Amino acid sequence: MNNKKTFLLAVLIPLLILLAMTIKPQTTVLFGQEILLETKAFDPTDLFRGDYVAVSFVISDITKSKVTLPIDKVSNKNLYVRLKQEGNYYVVDQVSENKPQQGVYLRGKFQDTYNDSDTFRVDYSLDKYFLEQGSGKDLQQESHNGGLVGKVKVLDGYGVLIGIAKR
Amino acid sequence: MKRQISNANFSLISTELEYYESNGLITGEQKNGILESYEIKGGLNFIRVVVTIGAILVGLGILSLIASNWDRISHLGKLLIIFGVFGGVNLAGYLLSENNPKTSRSLIYLGTLVYGAGIFLIGQMFNFGGEFPTAFLLWSVGVVPMAFRLKDKYLMLFANILFGVYLNGSFDLGFPYAGWVGVPIVYLAFNYFERSKRLLFFANLTTLSFILQITLRYEVKGLYVTLIFFIIGLLMYGVKHNLGFDIFRVQGNILFGVTGVILTIPELWDVLVSAQSTRLVSILFALAFIVLLFALIRKGSLISLVFVCITIFRYYTDTFAFLPKSLFFIVGGLLLLGFGYYFERMMKAPKGGTLA
Numbered sequence: 001m002n003n004k005k006t007f008l009l010a011v012l013i014p015l016l017i018l019l020a021m022t023i024k025p026q027t028t029v030l031f032g033q034e035i036l037l038e039t040k041a042f043d044p045t046d047l048f049r050g051d052y053v054a055v056s057f058v059i060s061d062i063t064k065s066k067v068t069l070p071i072d073k074v075s076n077k078n079l080y081v082r083l084k085q086e087g088n089y090y091v092v093d094q095v096s097e098n099k100p101q102q103g104v105y106l107r108g109k110f111q112d113t114y115n116d117s118d119t120f121r122v123d124y125s126l127d128k129y130f131l132e133q134g135s136g137k138d139l140q141q142e143s144h145n146g147g148l149v150g151k152v153k154v155l156d157g158y159g160v161l162i163g164i165a166k167r
Numbered sequence: 168m169k170r171q172i173s174n175a176n177f178s179l180i181s182t183e184l185e186y187y188e189s190n191g192l193i194t195g196e197q198k199n200g201i202l203e204s205y206e207i208k209g210g211l212n213f214i215r216v217v218v219t220i221g222a223i224l225v226g227l228g229i230l231s232l233i234a235s236n237w238d239r240i241s242h243l244g245k246l247l248i249i250f251g252v253f254g255g256v257n258l259a260g261y262l263l264s265e266n267n268p269k270t271s272r273s274l275i276y277l278g279t280l281v282y283g284a285g286i287f288l289i290g291q292m293f294n295f296g297g298e299f300p301t302a303f304l305l306w307s308v309g310v311v312p313m314a315f316r317l318k319d320k321y322l323m324l325f326a327n328i329l330f331g332v333y334l335n336g337s338f339d340l341g342f343p344y345a346g347w348v349g350v351p352i353v354y355l356a357f358n359y360f361e362r363s364k365r366l367l368f369f370a371n372l373t374t375l376s377f378i379l380q381i382t383l384r385y386e387v388k389g390l391y392v393t394l395i396f397f398i399i400g401l402l403m404y405g406v407k408h409n410l411g412f413d414i415f416r417v418q419g420n421i422l423f424g425v426t427g428v429i430l431t432i433p434e435l436w437d438v439l440v441s442a443q444s445t446r447l448v449s450i451l452f453a454l455a456f457i458v459l460l461f462a463l464i465r466k467g468s469l470i471s472l473v474f475v476c477i478t479i480f481r482y483y484t485d486t487f488a489f490l491p492k493s494l495f496f497i498v499g500g501l502l503l504l505g506f507g508y509y510f511e512r513m514m515k516a517p518k519g520g521t522l523a
Contacts, residue, residue: 017305017309018289049287
């Protein structure tokens, strides 16, 4: 390869990485099913991505009675959480190791849990909603007054948080 | 070819040679002959510094613009701007590389920062949750090809540091598997980039971070983690080889010094011995450690001297039982004074010390 081509390659690799990063979330936004989730929220800042509303979904705490798997197959494992609609919102239906055949489900990482706690904490990577600097105060206030709802697009177990709004 | 040395060393040599000349040890001709065999190494180039800082400022500005999440420009608009600026500065960098190499290089640096801004923009667009250490991995992976293409050790250093941030930030997110590939690459780069000492320094730090992540991942007990790093430190200090041994030696000395001080904490030892004997074991370790440090100080290791002081200070703050402490320190101090006096009488010619 000549000089020009290797230089071009060194420029293209970062561009391809950037493009590749957008494929999964963009596909989900375009083709995923939209669901509403109940949240609690507050307003911190990330050094590189700026202000965000940190959201904690109700479905992130799953009561242990809903999980039939033995504890060593749950802690620190990635599992599928099937959701069902109750009223406007989606709530946890059941938890499984294998991908459900149908319905709405999210893949989430179950954290370590204490024996005396009756819930599992699950990380769906849906805990941040970024917004323009200084504009998070209203949402934070609203969250103190009784919660917000999160709009999430779901495709094949992968979720993208596309909006949060007042209940 | 003339031997290249720094400006400071050259002025030291010329002062000393003038002193030899005035003492009649060498003639003026000999002095000039010696001085002519040296050449002052090119230091910082002013233009390069100015354009590089300029590029870094613009890059930080763009990173900050993305973080502000200014909503007058849509996310797609910002992504297109990032792609455009990235392509533009790299193209300009390529075109200028013949005639304005310094400006060209700084534009390439700017490109790597714009690329990083792009990663965070995408994280923001799709509201990626969690701590996002993957961003630093992807940033590093994107910088490496250009670093190798231009054989630019500063870019490689940047990629190495980004990789280190990824390794140390991914504790909550499971094992950083990229370490198995990344660690060999940083040493490959060290070899490829004319064995730059800075690269070796950061390559070693990266490896140590990765080993730490492995031990944390397998939930190795604190005592064993510290012992592992203590031994690694001793090996880095002691095993002789040709791959930048002086860097290994300094890093090894600091590593076993820090872990050695940690190992004097009694509570750490309760996984190995019963709770009653932790104090005894830790004190026996501390004594052996101090003896080792003194042996190394005798060989000229100034860093070991620092760790002797830290260990003493650690015991001074350890307890408020002042009377036993007073006895311990007075007896210890008298012993050292006695040894020193004995050695001074034994040795006729004092030895000079060097760093590490």
